[in-house]
Amino acid sequence: MSEFDLLMPAFLTDFLVDGLSKNHTLHKLWEAPDPAAKISAVKDRVRALISGGIGRFKVTADFIAQFPNLEAIFHMGVGYDLVDAAYAGAHGIIVTNTPGVLDEDVADIAMALLLDATRQIPQSDAFLRSGKWLTGTYPLTATLRGRTMGILGLGRIGKAIAKRAEAFDLKIAYHGRTQQAGVAYPYYATPIALAAACDVLMVVAPGGAETKHIVNKAVLEALGPDGILINVARGSLVDEAALIEALQTGKILAAGLDVFEFEPKVPQALIDCQNTVLLPHVGSATHYTRQAMAQLVIDNVASWTSGKGPLTPVAETPWQRLN
Ligand code: NAP
Ligand code: 8YV
Secondary structure, rough: OOOEEEEEEEOOOOOHHHHHHHHHHHEEEEHHHOHHHHHHHOOOEEEEEEEEOOOOOEEOOOHHHOOOOOOOOEOOOOOOOEEOHHHHHHOEEEEEEOOOOOOHHHHHHHHHHHHHHHHOOOHOOOOOOOOOOHHHOOOOOOOOOOEEEEEEOOOHHHHHHHHHHHOOOOOOOOOOOOOOOOOOOOOOOHHHHHHHOOHHHHHHOOOHHHHHOOOOOHHHHHHOOOEEEEEOOOOOEHHHHHHHHHHHHOOOOOOEEOOOOOOOOHHHHHHHHOEEEEEOOOOHHHHHHHHHHHHHHHHHHHHHOOOOOOOOOOOOOOOOOOO
């Protein structure tokens, strides 16, 4: 057992807990009857935090500051908006995330949401189960034919979605902070210009202050009455009140959402809308991908503790090898 103590504030997966516990002392804060007392008892020994999960535990500056000997925060998830990475960077603490290993499963869920929202698959399944097929046929629905998908955030997952969308014969356009060299899809410099040019808006950019409500009332109006919004990024990117109004008044056709502004709380108005498909943040939630994500956390810890540096540091905490 190495002298490198880790603290995990909230339970993530058994695979991760078991993998880390093999070589390190892992303090499981969620098991402590008095978490504050537990932190006081171990704070000087803790060299790294293991974070992750959905909206459950925020690794704030105040939380980080409790650990005087902290070297790293290993986050299970590619989106690390729950971690104050800027504070960590300013205090010489490395943050890692889990990019790349979840792209395909998240892209699958994005396409599933698009098909579900367009063809009303959950609604027609409910129609059959409730016995209504015995006395009638399910109404005709919208189609994917002839649509253009605007991808807001053409990164790793956005590109995996684009590959799938191409196979469905969708046209593709994108928005990001900059136009990408070597990408042939039409680029739009603002979210509203992208929304006006497409009838499927696929949101897959990072969360955080910079992207808060980047999809607002005006963007939804630009998407238009035949428009479908899919969000597999973070709830914070979409103004949920504006979205509810747009869905209720037919300003857009439908929405498929895997993420919510205040998840796991989902507004009743969204649940009541017949033109929504709502998932409980399951983009990466397969055994295969969650194991790959956990393994990447374990590999980052192993690389760090053996002095080789982090494998996947985030932009706010770049790693420079000094020797
Ligand atoms: P990525 O490779 O870093 O791609 C992010 C893309 O967003 C980039 O193309 C980037 O382009 C763009 N972007 C960044 N900041 C932007 C801004 N302010 N305005 C507009 N575009 C911006 O990330 P990824 O691995 O694809 O993951 C994307 C996000 O998906 C994650 O951050 C996470 O929140 C979410 N996610 C959700 C699930 C789920 O379960 N639903 C699972 C995994 C990830 P530029 O740099 O050119 O702007
Ligand atoms: C998980 C995610 O919700 O990677 C992300 O950004 O949103 C998801 O994969 C989560 O982070 C699992 O801990």
